[in-house]
Amino acid sequence: MTHINVLDPGASPLDYYGFELRRLREGAGLTQRQLGDILNYTGSLVGQVETARKVPTPEFSERLDAALGTGGLFSRLVELVLRSQLPSWFQQVAELQTRAAEIYSFEMGMVPGLLQTRAYARAVLGAIDQADLEDRTAVRLARQRIFEKEAPPLFWGVLSEAALHQEIGGPVVMREQLAHLLAFQETPRINIQVLPFTSGGHAGMTGSFDIYRFVGDPAIVYTESYGSAHPTANPDTVKDCSLRYDHLQAAALSLKDSADLIRRVTEARYGDQLA
Structure with a gap:
């Protein structure tokens, strides 16, 4: 039996x-x-x-x-x-993303998880550890379901131009990922600006960070390091990072110019002509 x-x-x-x-x-x-x-x-x-x-x-x-x-x-x-399958240190952050009315994200070197394709996410997660890779990829992608809610959050992302050039997963994966970013042009609640190399020194040089804003609750700033998350509602930290984000948005290209740069990088580095 x-x-x-x-x-x-x-x-x-x-x-x-x-x-x-x-x-x-x-x-x-x-x-x-x-x-x-x-x-x-x-x-x-x-x-x-x-x-x-x-x-x-x-x-x-x-x-x-x-x-x-x-x-x-x-x-x-x-x-x-x-x-429950997320790393214990990240579970609180996933809860914050679910509850947030507005998410502001600055990324230095890669596309943020909420905007990643399956292949790109798999390449990121599998760079060192291949264990349970399919399950971990599915768990990461499931976080993107916050955009399917009846009242999805406003997402505003500022990406360093480096994120467009860091070839994660190979040319095919990158071509698909950058095309995915361009597709958000038709989604008014998801906005992407690129901070070009020509901007020189900028307000985000100390590292990536997110700001989560809520209806009726204080805003929270999130940063992370290896294997640990650092959310804080400290008013001084929130004020400082909010100011930094304002400067990053001002230094970044417009939405249209950002899309044009993504398109040019795709054509030049990954061999695709995007309409």
């Missing part, structure tokens, strides 16, 4: 998700393979999620809700699961 792993639903959001999936699948009289066929996934994947060995994706969860008629249960649960 095959041993069935018995999960403790209180152990973690991932265990609870797997426990509920098995309970409802069996209640519907379906085998893992039969449910997999309905979902257009393998029965093996269903089994891995049921035993908390695989992190479910939002798409998998949406298909589960449709197949089992669960009224959005798994789509709600997957948000908790994915957040």
